[in-house]
Amino acid sequence: xxxxxxIASILYYISKAGALLFLTTGFYAAIVVLLFYYxxxxxxxxxxxQGYFTIYFPGTRTPFLLGDYSISYLFTYLFTIIFYGFxxxxxxxxxxxxxxxxxxxxxxxxxxxxxxxxxxVVPVLFLLLVVFFRDETSDLIRIMFLHLVIGVFAFFMAAxxxxxxxxxxxQDLIF
Numbered sequence: 001x002x003x004x005x006x007i008a009s010i011l012y013y014i015s016k017a018g019a020l021l022f023l024t025t026g027f028y029a030a031i032v033v034l035l036f037y038y039x040x041x042x043x044x045x046x047x048x049x050q051g052y053f054t055i056y057f058p059g060t061r062t063p064f065l066l067g068d069y070s071i072s073y074l075f076t077y078l079f080t081i082i083f084y085g086f087x088x089x090x091x092x093x094x095x096x097x098x099x100x101x102x103x104x105x106x107x108x109x110x111x112x113x114x115x116x117x118x119x120x121v122v123p124v125l126f127l128l129l130v131v132f133f134r135d136e137t138s139d140l141i142r143i144m145f146l147h148l149v150i151g152v153f154a155f156f157m158a159a160x161x162x163x164x165x166x167x168x169x170x171q172d173l174i175f
Contacts, residue, residue, distance in 0.1 A: 001103075012054070015092035022085030029065055030078050071132035083122060083130035090115050094154070097161075104164035112158035119151030122126055
């Protein structure tokens with residue numbers, strides 16, 4: 001179990017750092033786009049030319065994010081970035097459960113339950129939004145299928161953790 005805890009600890013910190021990076025990027029881009037859309041602020045780090053946008057790194061003219069400047073594209077683009085930020089944050093919680101001295105805990109079961117619910121529900125809702133806003137769904141269907149597989153696997157793990165928690169509480173097992 002020591003190897004599992006070490007790997008889980010490393011992956012915990014990587015996923016939390018990735019989550020912060022994605023969430024910061026998503027909220028930064030959303031704020032810049034919303035301020036640009038609803039105001040005419042010349043100081044904003046965004047440029048729109050011929051239907052394309054370029055968002056620059058803060059305080060520089062170095063391109064950071066590029067894409068089509070349309071409501072449907074911006075919505076799905078920002079939603080995806082922010083979703084994966086939350087996905088990585090919750091995944092970090094799953095890794096946190098595996099690095100604890102006591103493997104089966106209520107918090108661990110809760111983390112796994114959140115993780116499988118997000119993987120089973122959000123991709124389907126996102127697919128419905130994309131079908132409403134855009135025509136391109138082939139790649140999204142593949143990604144949604146992968147999230148569904150991850151969700152089912154996490155569901156099985158949550159069920160195992162629930163049973164392990166019950167047995168651990170009955171026998172006070174510590175791993």
